[in-house]
Amino acid sequence: xxxxxxxxxxxxPQLLAVLRIVSAYIFLLHGTAKLLHWPHIAMFDNVDPxxxxxxxxILELVGGILLLIGLFTRPVAFVLSGEMAAAYFIGHAxxxxxxxxxxxxxxxxxxxxxxxxxxxxxGPGTWSVDTARARTRAAPT
Numbered sequence: 001x002x003x004x005x006x007x008x009x010x011x012x013p014q015l016l017a018v019l020r021i022v023s024a025y026i027f028l029l030h031g032t033a034k035l036l037h038w039p040h041i042a043m044f045d046n047v048d049p050x051x052x053x054x055x056x057x058i059l060e061l062v063g064g065i066l067l068l069i070g071l072f073t074r075p076v077a078f079v080l081s082g083e084m085a086a087a088y089f090i091g092h093a094x095x096x097x098x099x100x101x102x103x104x105x106x107x108x109x110x111x112x113x114x115x116x117x118x119x120x121x122x123g124p125g126t127w128s129v130d131t132a133r134a135r136t137r138a139a140p141t
Contacts, residue, residue, distance in 0.1 A: 013125050013126035014125065014126055014127070015125070016119075016122055016123070016124070016125030016126070017070070017124065017125025017126050017127040017128060018125070019115065019119075019125070020067060020068075020070060020073065020119055020124055020125055020128070021068060021070075021127070023067070023112070023115050023116070023119075024064050024065075024067035024068040025064070025068055027060055027063070027064045027067070027080070027112060028060065028061065028064025028065060028067075028068060029064075030056075030057070030060045030064075031057045031058070031059070031060030031061030031062070031063075031064050032061060033057075034047050034053060034054065034056070034057030034060065034061075035047065035049070035054070035057040035058065035061055036061075044057075052090075056083060056087065059079070059080065059083050060080075060083075063076050063079065063080045063083075067080070067116075067119070069128070069129050070124035070125070070127065070128020070129050070130050070131065071128070071129040071130060072130070073119060073120075073123060073124035073128060073130050074119070074120050074121075074123060074124075074130075075120075077116040077117070077119035077120040078116070078117070078120040080112070080116045081112075081113050081114075081116035081117040081120060084109045084110075084112040084113035084116060085109075085113045087106075087109045088101070088106045088109040088110055088113065091106070091109070092104040092105060092106025092109055093106065
């Protein structure tokens with residue numbers, strides 16, 4: 001028996017792109033909050049760009065932009081997945097209850113980690129610079 005919903009199957013490449021775009025946008029906002037102070041979050045008012053939080057902000061800003069447009073999706077998503085794994089174990093699991101992210105407030109880091117790991121494996125979906133570049137290379141001359 002095929003458990004795949006037939007009505008969604010034709011939309012898989014587009015839904016993969018939507019997952020990438022929405023995840024990247026929300027992730028990008030973490031970087032803009034840390035580095036550009038928009039949206040304003042008081043705890044990021046004095047972030048040193050060379051601190052762990054500052055470097056995370058740089059990865060979130062640059063990586064978020066690249067994922068948003070779908071450029072170098074697989075390697076960027078892989079790096080950001082690693083960043084989120086490190087963020088979870090350094091910033092959240094160390095607060096206690098390492099196997100309960102809802103208690104140590106690490107649920108977003110865990111979700112980002114696995115969404116980005118999936119994107120590293122699955123690719124960008126249909127609406128991306130990577131896909132457009134692949135079509136251009138594959139077009140007959």
